[in-house]
Amino acid sequence: MKKVSVSFTLNGDLVTAEVPPNWTLLKTLREYFELTGAKEGCGVGECGACTVIVDGDAINSCIYPILEVEGKSVTTIEGVASKDGALHPLQKAFLENNGVQCGFCTSGMIMSSKALLDHNPDPTEDEIRASIAGNLCRCTGYVQIVESIKNAAEMIKQEK
Amino acid sequence: MNDFEYLMPTTINEAISLHEKYGEGAKYIAGGTDVIVKIKEGKISPQCLISLRHLQGLDNIIYEKGELRIGAMVTHRMLELSPVIRNEFPVLADAVENIGSVQIRNVATIGGNIVNAVPSADGAVPLIALGAEVRVIGPKEARIIALEDFFIGPGQTSLKTGEILVEFLIPKLLSHTGAAYWKHTRRAAMELPILGVAVLISLDDDMKTCTEARIGLGVVAPTPMRAKNAEAILKGSKVDEEILKKAGKAAAQECKPRDSSRGKAWYRRDMVELFVQRMAKVAMERAH
Numbered sequence: 098m099k100k101v102s103v104s105f106t107l108n109g110d111l112v113t114a115e116v117p118p119n120w121t122l123l124k125t126l127r128e129y130f131e132l133t134g135a136k137e138g139c140g141v142g143e144c145g146a147c148t149v150i151v152d153g154d155a156i157n158s159c160i161y162p163i164l165e166v167e168g169k170s171v172t173t174i175e176g177v178a179s180k181d182g183a184l185h186p187l188q189k190a191f192l193e194n195n196g197v198q199c200g201f202c203t204s205g206m207i208m209s210s211k212a213l214l215d216h217n218p219d220p221t222e223d224e225i226r227a228s229i230a231g232n233l234c235r236c237t238g239y240v241q242i243v244e245s246i247k248n249a250a251e252m253i254k255q256e257k
Numbered sequence: 258m259n260d261f262e263y264l265m266p267t268t269i270n271e272a273i274s275l276h277e278k279y280g281e282g283a284k285y286i287a288g289g290t291d292v293i294v295k296i297k298e299g300k301i302s303p304q305c306l307i308s309l310r311h312l313q314g315l316d317n318i319i320y321e322k323g324e325l326r327i328g329a330m331v332t333h334r335m336l337e338l339s340p341v342i343r344n345e346f347p348v349l350a351d352a353v354e355n356i357g358s359v360q361i362r363n364v365a366t367i368g369g370n371i372v373n374a375v376p377s378a379d380g381a382v383p384l385i386a387l388g389a390e391v392r393v394i395g396p397k398e399a400r401i402i403a404l405e406d407f408f409i410g411p412g413q414t415s416l417k418t419g420e421i422l423v424e425f426l427i428p429k430l431l432s433h434t435g436a437a438y439w440k441h442t443r444r445a446a447m448e449l450p451i452l453g454v455a456v457l458i459s460l461d462d463d464m465k466t467c468t469e470a471r472i473g474l475g476v477v478a479p480t481p482m483r484a485k486n487a488e489a490i491l492k493g494s495k496v497d498e499e500i501l502k503k504a505g506k507a508a509a510q511e512c513k514p515r516d517s518s519r520g521k522a523w524y525r526r527d528m529v530e531l532f533v534q535r536m537a538k539v540a541m542e543r544a545h
Binding site for chain 2: 161165209
């Protein structure tokens with residue numbers, strides 16, 4: 098199939114991909130850019146393992162047509178830590194609070210909670226739970242994940 | 258996924274011309290949360306997707322002189338977070354904040370939800386209670402259709418080939434009007450409804466006599482429906498427990514639920530009876 102060209106900002110860098118028009122954002126991230134942090138779980142927008150942030154909003158990249166990111170800004174788990182390698186408070190908090198078990202859902206969990214904290218730095222527990230309702234953890238470690246997000250919100254507050 | 262072209266027109270006329278050019282193989286796509294899934298599952302295999310996301314002016318929520326206009330490309334998340342919707346039309350917030358996940362609501366559009374016409378579409382039921390009409394533009398004409406007449410069957414609408422649903426028109430509500438929606442589910446998130454009930458009630462200055470009632474029911478018939486017998490019982494009555502019970506019973510009788518994996522018909526009828534009463538009470542509390 099004839100390839101199309103799409104340009105967007107990926108983790109802060111302006112990039113261009115040449116991919117078939119029927120590719121999704123997830124496929125492009127994993128197979129063109131070799132960024133394999135976002136996972137394919139269900140592939141139909143139910144599980145949230147593919148969650149990335151597009152223009153500030155968490156979305157399921159597995160059902161997002163690649164051409165729709167033209168001119169937009171995409172952040173993946175690979176772009177969450179700072180360029181010098183310092184972890185984001187969410188990443189620290191997930192490690193310290195056992196928010197990571199098998200790890201398959203983790204990048205999606207962190208991207209959903211990052212979108213939440215970027216908009217709402219002081220969320221209630223209900224708001225935290227609503228923000229990750231679309232991220233399934235098959236280890237069922239939700240308690241630690243919610244604790245991790247609360248802890249990250251604290252860390253961010255203290256940094257300021 | 259099958260091979261397809263992906264086109265992004267910026268005007269409605271351009272979108273319609275592209276649809277005519279590609280004919281049978283063309284399919285409009287809005288947020289894509291249903292269309293892409295259907296393609297992945299092999300249920301449809303269009304040769305050309307025509308994105309409606311870049312059409313100018315279809316993503317606005319406009320509240321003017323009591324009338325509400327919602328562009329078809331407005332996402333569920335935009336509705337959920339809109340102060341106008343939360344304050345003036347909480348019945349819509351009731352519905353949209355419980356559709357899918359944040360990731361889905363950030364992308365999925367209200368127009369797409371309605372055009373897909375699945376019996377479980379949560380967006381349709383409160384819009385029907387609000388008396389919404391849809392504005393449609395096609396190759397031949399532009400027309401306005403009452404939303405309740407828009408649905409023909411499961412997955413089927415009265416849209417003709419090439420037509421695009423462009424906006425929802427919600428007429429000014431009478432004074433002292435309140436409305437509420439209940440999505441009945443087994444769990445709190447990521448769930449399709451077992452049934453949905455929306456009740457709108459307008460009251461006279463005495464705040465007791467019902468001057469207008471519209472009841473929308475979802476998943477209890479092949480298409481979203483109005484419970485007109487129940488509405489007739491409420492309209493003109495002084496609303497009390499007795500009247501609400503009668504209205505609940507009438508709605509349960511006039512709906513046409515079936516047994517499915519999410520609920521048996523008898524259970525759905527019982528729940529329609531109950532939630533018509535409960536939502537009427539919430540609607541009256543919200544009326545001011």
